[in-house]
Amino acid sequence: MPILSAQHLNFIYGKGTPYEKHAVHDISFSVEPGEIVGIIGHTGSGKSTLMQLLNGLLKPMNGTVTVDGQDIWQNPKTIRKYRFQVGLVFQYPEYQLFDETVEKDIAFGPKNMGLTEEEIGERVLRAAELVDLPPHLLPKSPFDLSGGEKRRAAIAGVIAMEPKVLILDEPTAGLDPKGRQTILEMIKAYNQKTGAAVLFVSHNMEDVAALAHRVLVLSGGKEVLFDTPDKVFAQSETLQNLSLDVPVATRIMLGLKQKGFAVKDGIYTLEAAADEIARLKKEGGANA
Amino acid sequence: MIHIEDIYFSYSVEEDSEPIPLFEGLSLTIEQGSFTTILGHNGSGKSTLSRMLNGMLLPEQGRVLVQGMDTADEQNQLNIRKTVGLVFQNPDNQIVSSIVEEDVAFGPENLGLAPDKIRRRVDQALAAVDMTEYATHSTARLSGGQKQRIAIAGMLAMHPKCLVLDEPTAMLDPKGRREVLDTVRRLNKEQGMTVVLITHYMEEAATADRCIVMEQGKILLDGTPHQVFSHRKELEQTGLTMPAACQLAFLLEDRGITLPALPLTEQECITALENLLP
Numbered sequence: 001m002p003i004l005s006a007q008h009l010n011f012i013y014g015k016g017t018p019y020e021k022h023a024v025h026d027i028s029f030s031v032e033p034g035e036i037v038g039i040i041g042h043t044g045s046g047k048s049t050l051m052q053l054l055n056g057l058l059k060p061m062n063g064t065v066t067v068d069g070q071d072i073w074q075n076p077k078t079i080r081k082y083r084f085q086v087g088l089v090f091q092y093p094e095y096q097l098f099d100e101t102v103e104k105d106i107a108f109g110p111k112n113m114g115l116t117e118e119e120i121g122e123r124v125l126r127a128a129e130l131v132d133l134p135p136h137l138l139p140k141s142p143f144d145l146s147g148g149e150k151r152r153a154a155i156a157g158v159i160a161m162e163p164k165v166l167i168l169d170e171p172t173a174g175l176d177p178k179g180r181q182t183i184l185e186m187i188k189a190y191n192q193k194t195g196a197a198v199l200f201v202s203h204n205m206e207d208v209a210a211l212a213h214r215v216l217v218l219s220g221g222k223e224v225l226f227d228t229p230d231k232v233f234a235q236s237e238t239l240q241n242l243s244l245d246v247p248v249a250t251r252i253m254l255g256l257k258q259k260g261f262a263v264k265d266g267i268y269t270l271e272a273a274a275d276e277i278a279r280l281k282k283e284g285g286a287n288a
Numbered sequence: 289m290i291h292i293e294d295i296y297f298s299y300s301v302e303e304d305s306e307p308i309p310l311f312e313g314l315s316l317t318i319e320q321g322s323f324t325t326i327l328g329h330n331g332s333g334k335s336t337l338s339r340m341l342n343g344m345l346l347p348e349q350g351r352v353l354v355q356g357m358d359t360a361d362e363q364n365q366l367n368i369r370k371t372v373g374l375v376f377q378n379p380d381n382q383i384v385s386s387i388v389e390e391d392v393a394f395g396p397e398n399l400g401l402a403p404d405k406i407r408r409r410v411d412q413a414l415a416a417v418d419m420t421e422y423a424t425h426s427t428a429r430l431s432g433g434q435k436q437r438i439a440i441a442g443m444l445a446m447h448p449k450c451l452v453l454d455e456p457t458a459m460l461d462p463k464g465r466r467e468v469l470d471t472v473r474r475l476n477k478e479q480g481m482t483v484v485l486i487t488h489y490m491e492e493a494a495t496a497d498r499c500i501v502m503e504q505g506k507i508l509l510d511g512t513p514h515q516v517f518s519h520r521k522e523l524e525q526t527g528l529t530m531p532a533a534c535q536l537a538f539l540l541e542d543r544g545i546t547l548p549a550l551p552l553t554e555q556e557c558i559t560a561l562e563n564l565l566p
């Protein structure tokens with residue numbers, strides 16, 4: 001059974017006003033336990049809206065969201081429960097951080113789950129360590145952090161709840177390359193250790209190539225593709241028409257293909273590209 | 289264009305605690321008409337530095353001169369803000385009006401321009417960031433990337449002599465990222481606008497005239513992209529990396545294949561490989 005499932009989800013902002021926006025249009029997809037799903041789509045394609053529907057922050061006009069087979073809106077009084085099970089890290093950490101200190105901010109979720117002081121303390125330290133947030137920043141006000149430090153704090157706050165579905169809206173935006181690597185590894189480790197499913201929105205095709213088992217592509221509030229990265233990144237023209245792109249490695253291989261080299265398809269990491277170029281060098285490949 | 293002369297700056301965390309020094313004798317000159325990118329790990333001081341460039345923050349010691357005007361002199365404040373346009377890291381800190389086109393018009397209005405001129409500038413700026421169809425929308429009801437585009441349009445409409453952008457493409461889709469870069473590159477080339485771009489995308493730095501790498505409030509590396517990106521070790525030690533084309537070149541080196549010169553862009557990489565492969 002899927003851990004998370006969306007069936008015919010629809011969401012309209014400002015219904016009945018001149019600025020009515022059908023932001024999520026009849027979207028259906030399911031996520032299996034332990035799966036990592038990357039979500040890509042142009043600016044304003046409905047990614048953030050969809051993520052907020054999945055953890056019950058927004059209520060769909062129609063359609064259902066189920067977590068572990070349970071319709072999350074069946075009893076609206078219990079909706080809060082799902083916010084702990086489906087943890088969402090917002091696109092802008094400023095929307096999430098609010099407490100006096102970074103430490104209290106990270107502790108907020110676990111506290112609300114009714115954990116003991118000791119457990120809370122442990123979770124805070126573990127989460128901070130996972131996102132590589134230096135301990136000397138814990139007593140600081142979250143508003144006095146740099147952009148990338150804020151993002152790490154916001155992610156730590158959600159990880160500390162140990163949700164069974166972790167949703168991250170552009171988790172690596174604003175991170176330096178090492179921080180980006182750390183967060184990607186953290187997501188992978190969290191997924192592997194806890195078996196939690198992970199959904200993450202990204203404009204960075206490299207992130208998606210590195211992490212996702214499947215990729216959901218949105219455009220204009222609609223689902224365009226939902227498939228494995230090699231299938232999705234094989235459609236470079238479609239993606240470019242949707243304001244998206246393929247990873248750099250794929251673009252370089254396509255460039256070589258256009259020059260007449262017989263390069264293999266389905267290459268989307270730099271490692272694989274290097275292996276393929278080495279093969280071409282050895283075996284020759286201009287006979288395409 | 290801008291001279292930063294031996295500045296000192298620290299943030300005080302709490303009233304009674306020791307302030308933590310960030311800049312301790314930082315000096316830097318930004319040449320008129322240049323295109324400079326600033327790289328650096330999270331918390332290295334990039335945003336703080338950007339706020340020094342238009343006088344939003346003042347150094348504790350040393351001085352910052354914008355076209356000869358000292359940012360510490362209050363009388364220069366208005367002129368400096370007109371000269372140096374700063375796009376913040378978080379667009380929410382920048383957006384002031386509730387309607388998109390009013391927000392973009394805010395800057396030009398404060399310059400005292402005629403209404404028809406303002407109109408033209410707003411339309412141009414919105415078109416440059418592909419947000420024309422949202423002109424009359426509410427700024428509160430935008431997606432993350434749409435807000436970022438509006439914040440950029442607001443500064444473009446001011447036609448500043450120097451444009452400072454703090455991670456302007458962090459939330460944009462790949463096409464939007466390319467368009468924003470093309471726009472600032474064009475303004476730089478065609479109108480001689482001085483551009484300072486802060487970014488975590490190494491690819492964006494690859495095509496600049498100059499590339500500065502910050503580490504803990506200090507300048508670690510400063511030079512052309514080729515010079516800077518040849519310091520692989522230093523970059524990795526400070527938490528940065530190299531453009532993907534360079535990374536590929538190094539992966540090839542591990543496999544016994546050496547390219548004649550280090551490629552910085554995809555195009556350079558493809559050309560080099562074309563010449564090398566049988």
Ligand SMILES: Nc1ncnc2c1ncn2[C@@H]1O[C@H](COP(=O)(O)OP(=O)(O)OP(=O)(O)O)[C@@H](O)[C@H]1O
Pocket residue numbers: 143144145146147148149174176299300301310328329330331332333334335336337377
């Ligand atoms: N308002 C503030 N009060 C106290 N400390 C601050 C404040 N703003 C920034 N700092 C600290 O100063 C240092 C430099 O911050 P700055 O925002 O300039 O970094 P940055 O290079 O822009 O980082 P990022 O890439 O994460 O945006 C950081 O360690 C940060 O924690």
Ligand SMILES: Nc1ncnc2c1ncn2[C@@H]1O[C@H](COP(=O)(O)OP(=O)(O)OP(=O)(O)O)[C@@H](O)[C@H]1O
Pocket residue numbers: 013014021023041042043044045046047048049050091428429430431432433434459461
């Ligand atoms: N509060 C709101 N009220 C009305 N319309 C909104 C609101 N928030 C978003 N929208 C609109 O709904 C559409 C989808 O927005 P959403 O934030 O889901 O996009 P997104 O895919 O996350 O974009 P981005 O990549 O820029 O973050 C956009 O066209 C946006 O203008």
Ligand SMILES: [Mg+2]
Pocket residue numbers: 047048049091169431432433
């Ligand atoms: Mg979004």
Ligand SMILES: [Mg+2]
Pocket residue numbers: 146147148334335336377454
């Ligand atoms: Mg910053």
